[in-house]
Amino acid sequence: MREIDCAYVDEHDLVALHLAGKLDEASAESFEAHFLGCDRCAAELDQAGALRSAFGKPVLEPRAVNSSIAGPRREIWTLLAAAAAVAMIGLGLRNVAREPSAPSEPGVFRGEALDSLVLIVKPGEAGEVALEWVPHPDALTYRISVIRSDGIPVTKTETPESRVVLNVAALAPPPAGVSFLARVEAIDAIGHIVARGGPTALFPAQ
Amino acid sequence: MAGSPPRPDPMNEGAPSAAPSAILDLERYRVRLTLFAARRTRDFAEAEDVAQETLKRAVEAIQSNKLRDPDALAGFLFATAVHVCQNRGRAAGREARALRRFGASQTEESSRTDPFSALISHERRAAVNSALNRLNQEDREILALTYAEALGTAEIAKRSGLTEVNVRVRRHRALKRLADFLGVTPKSDREP
Numbered sequence: 001m002r003e004i005d006c007a008y009v010d011e012h013d014l015v016a017l018h019l020a021g022k023l024d025e026a027s028a029e030s031f032e033a034h035f036l037g038c039d040r041c042a043a044e045l046d047q048a049g050a051l052r053s054a055f056g057k058p059v060l061e062p063r064a065v066n067s068s069i070a071g072p073r074r075e076i077w078t079l080l081a082a083a084a085a086v087a088m089i090g091l092g093l094r095n096v097a098r099e100p101s102a103p104s105e106p107g108v109f110r111g112e113a114l115d116s117l118v119l120i121v122k123p124g125e126a127g128e129v130a131l132e133w134v135p136h137p138d139a140l141t142y143r144i145s146v147i148r149s150d151g152i153p154v155t156k157t158e159t160p161e162s163r164v165v166l167n168v169a170a171l172a173p174p175p176a177g178v179s180f181l182a183r184v185e186a187i188d189a190i191g192h193i194v195a196r197g198g199p200t201a202l203f204p205a206q
Numbered sequence: 207m208a209g210s211p212p213r214p215d216p217m218n219e220g221a222p223s224a225a226p227s228a229i230l231d232l233e234r235y236r237v238r239l240t241l242f243a244a245r246r247t248r249d250f251a252e253a254e255d256v257a258q259e260t261l262k263r264a265v266e267a268i269q270s271n272k273l274r275d276p277d278a279l280a281g282f283l284f285a286t287a288v289h290v291c292q293n294r295g296r297a298a299g300r301e302a303r304a305l306r307r308f309g310a311s312q313t314e315e316s317s318r319t320d321p322f323s324a325l326i327s328h329e330r331r332a333a334v335n336s337a338l339n340r341l342n343q344e345d346r347e348i349l350a351l352t353y354a355e356a357l358g359t360a361e362i363a364k365r366s367g368l369t370e371v372n373v374r375v376r377r378h379r380a381l382k383r384l385a386d387f388l389g390v391t392p393k394s395d396r397e398p
Contacts, residue, residue: 013358020356032242036287037280042238047381048353049241050326054334055354058320060244138288189285194292 001137002030009034009041015048021061028063029137117184117197127169129202131182135162136195139186146171147199149179168202228268228276232261239287240325246291250321256294260287337387345380352377 009015014031017023023031035041049059115136122130131144144164146154154171157164168180183198236257243256263286267273273282338346351362359377363370 016353016356033284036284050334051353053326053331057354059322059325
């Protein structure tokens with residue numbers, strides 16, 4: 001989420017556009033994060049709402065909802081989902097990541113399921129494996145768990161980045177027919193899981 | 207009303223008699239949080255509930271010393287409000303599915319065109335309307351294009367044959383005259 005200041009708000013007419021429902025999701029969220037903590041912009045928002053009401057307009061218009069994916073973040077998720085599917089087919093992995101959940105549209109509640117993180121596995125040198133995913137807008141940190149396909153937990157780590165490199169070669173080799181799987185959970189500022197990806201095989205079973 | 211139990215106030219529930227100023231200061235975020243939630247809930251009562259729940263959690267965080275840095279408050283409120291909206295959304299989804307299973311029809315969305323008109327009181331709307339009517343045509347038009355039509359400065363400039371700087375200057379003056387009629391401090395004179 002882009003951090004903005006009052007000058008940016010003024011220059012881009014964010015107050016009026018926000019109340020008229022004309023901002024895309026990313027811009028609306030950036031503006032909301034700003035005005036929550038800004039007395040000046042909050043006061044301007046209040047004044048603009050009163051003006052809209054006096055002009056006979058709704059104080060807050062819903063953002064136009066269409067069938068295409070809303071917002072640039074969701075478009076990126078879709079493109080990477082397609083790339084991940086191709087990469088996984090090419091690597092011959094048996095476990096396929098879940099499809100991203102339907103994008104939430106402004107003014108519509110999300111369903112019960114968490115957002116999905118699409119994990120991309122990139123084998124590296126000397127037994128290292130890089131695991132990457134598109135950053136989730138609400139995540140403060142990501143918890144990565146490596147487990148065996150027979151359910152035995154192996155290791156855990158956390159990172160604020162959307163990428164981690166795992167030294168799989170350093171792990172005790174699993175029994176024949178058992179593979180290493182990775183799962184990633186996106187954790188928000190108050191410790192709740194907001195998205196989940198995997199389990200995804202890091203290497204095919206021997 | 208005499209004899210009536212006081213309505214629970216999350217700002218004072220369990221708070222010591224000398225409440226920290228940080229807690230007392232939280233109330234000024236209520237309208238902002240309501241507007242924040244309004245975009246997601248599309249229901250005024252629900253948006254008010256989200257604001258209430260978010261403020262309650264902020265009070266708890268301050269009282270338990272988890273929120274000590276005043277600069278972190280806005281970020282905490284944002285993250286908390288997002289989380290509260292998501293939880294309510296999941297609960298609403300479960301309720302809707304349960305209703306469908308029992309053959310009940312879903313509640314129709316309110317047919318009101320502006321569920322958030324309650325954010326602006328009738329008196330305030332009337333006062334602003336009266337002040338708008340005292341402005342000249344040019345001032346009224348630029349405010350209408352900016353706030354009612356939300357055209358953006360560039361578009362207004364293009365339509366009116368003015369430069370963007372001219373549009374901003376005229377809008378600033380119109381807002382100042384409006385504020386004079388309303389007897390309030392105009393935005394430009396507020397501290398940044």
